[in-house]
Amino acid sequence: AQTVTQSQPEMSVQEAETVTLSCTYDTSESDYYLFWYKQPPSRQMILVIRQEAYKQQNATENRFSVNFQKAAKSFSLKISDSQLGDAAMYFCAYRETSGSRLTFGEGTQLTVNP
């Protein structure tokens, strides 16, 4: 079974600085999708960014970018110019190309200090 691991239960960053959240996963598949979701205190799950495994180029969405290392099975999220509104729980998730279900990591609680 696929597993997703987030080894940092908590992270903190100063406002306007850059922070990187780590995620590793285990799979025998060659094609799949990876996602980062954000969960603010409102509890709403919000998609931040997605990456298709067959694409070499790292995905970018405004201040959010990923470092996708397929051979190492690593999928980290970089948040640049951190803002107070970025404070949230962040979840990494995996999905097979042929499947429909998501497998989530344990989450990383990000604190942004003013």
Add this chain to the structure above:
Amino acid sequence: DAGITQSPRHKVTETGTPVTLRCHQTENHRYMYWYRQDPGHGLRLIHYSYGVKDTDKGEVSDGYSVSRSKTEDFLLTLESATSSQTSVYFCAISGQGAGNEQFFGPGTRLTVL
């Protein structure tokens, strides 16, 4: 926001009582999911549906059953609630295709005393 609602939003019940949570969507998406969220575990899939009357188990399905008689509604039932089922429950929907985003409902906080 995707048209997905959950009811109730909060519920407190006693051990041994049946509980049904409802997920309703207005997006006509094929796939619907029930997850539970617990500290240190992220979100774990309970059951999912890939069409009316078509459901399958997730990784933590014991003690839960589901039904989907209409495209828009997906029900999660705890036949006899236990304290270990105290959790936050999320419903999600998605279209067909692994790259499609899953849209999540607002969650239901269930406490079993």
